[in-house]
Amino acid sequence: MTYHRGIRRRIAIVATLLTVFLIYHFTFGTESHPSYHAFYNYPPKRSCPPLPGIEDVLVVMKTGVTEALDKVPIHFKTTFRCIPNYIIYSDFEEDIEGVTIHDAFRNVSPAVKESVADFQIYNRLQKRGREGLESQDFADEANSAIGKPNNPGWKLDKWKFLPMVREAYNHKPDAKWFVFMEADTYFSWSTLLGWLSHFDPSKPYYIGTETQIADVIFAHGGSGFVISNPAMKLVAEEYTKRADELHEYTDAHWAGDCVLGKVLSNVGVQLSYSWPILQNSNIGELDEFTTTFYRRPWCFPAVAFHHLSPSDVRFLHDFEQRRLSKSSKPVLLHSDVFKELIYPELSNIRDSWDNLCSQEQATLSTFQECQSYCEDTADCVQFVMRGGTCYTSTTPRLGTSNSDARSGWLIKKIEKMVDQAPKCSRPDFGL
Secondary structure, three states, rough: OOOOOOOOOOOOOHHHHHHHHHHHHHHOOOOOOOHHHHHHOOOOEEEEEOOOOOHHEEEEEEEEEEHHHHHHHHHHOOOOOOOOOOOEEEOOOOEOOOOEEEOOOOOOOOOHHHHHHHHHHHHHHHHHHHHHOOOOHHHOOHHHHHHOOOOHHHHHHHHHHHHHHHHHHOOOOOOEEEEEEEEEEEOHHHHHHHHOOOOOOOOOOOOEEEEOHHHEEEHHHHOEEEEEHHHHHHHHHHHHHHHHHHHHOOOHOOOHHHHHHHHHHHHHOEEEEEEOEOOOOOOOOOOOOOOOOOOOOHOOOOOOOOOOOOOHHHHHHHHHHHHHOOOOOOOEHHHHHHHHHHHHHHHEEEEEOOOOOOOOOOOOOOOHHHHHHHHOOOOOOOEEEOOOOOEEEOOOOOEEEEEEEEEOHHHHHHHHHHHHHHHHHOOOOOO
């Protein structure tokens, strides 16, 4: 078996859908953060909600030395506070607020670490600690269709996936589920457990938001993904057995989550599609009414969100604590997210704000013309003047701050959409 041989091609319609999905998220999956949480003040609740089954889960966070101090600590006070089993892997071993951050490459061959150019930042850290970091290590680079090829930490990141899986499995080989997340991701644990209760953890499962590069279909890492114990065991054994071959494959690739997906496929574990349950979006980017893809999010669980700032993570945690203390429904739906977090923030007009409309109306040159066009067009529910150009949309999104934009929503039309939406008598787990 060789890892350079392509897996069998999928049927054309699936490949097309996934290609569109990937393009969509590279286009709209920005790292700007909406200030929706500025208008709420949900005090944190110190008691932990019931989380039946959480003791069988190992939560695995992947981070890097250039972001860990900024992004990891908030999780100790929020997402990890009620989690009995979690472990954090990075490219640098250190303690942060008394918690050990583990070196993902601890057991990787020294020959690889010494000979592969991507490990230059890692080797500097081993010799000098954080003092070995250089200014270019923190250089901000916009995400592209091939990631961030000029960012040293990003180039090293692809190497973490396979060692991290093996290390996590060896750390807790009796865990039924391994839940992988990044430091700018938020998980609703009660919703996750409700979803996972529909799967048999004794079977090999690999669950995540479907993404495709060439002929490999894999789970998008930033959205979070879930692997059952048997599947973890298969990957750990395969990596141990074929380390040299897999290191060559990783070196030639640019996306570590794709490398992991390829290995899982080759050991016979195919991806179980999770969209829209695990999101590569923050609250401002969500389109809860979209019909572009193969599922409509409205009645699906909302388990994870991505591209979050620490204050976003705090906001979502406090929101959920408040919600769980008043509700008997532990599963958070996308309809709940829209009604409780997005809809209250919509207004007739909002300055210095971009609601992410994408349908260009090139003949309209003023905000008033843009607004009037949307009001007179039956299916238009929001509009924005961005950079002097009018854009409209048939579905509402919150968006993000932008000094070069002015947005508006047609609230009555949106109210009608909510009234006509499904009532969601029970969660749609897509099974």
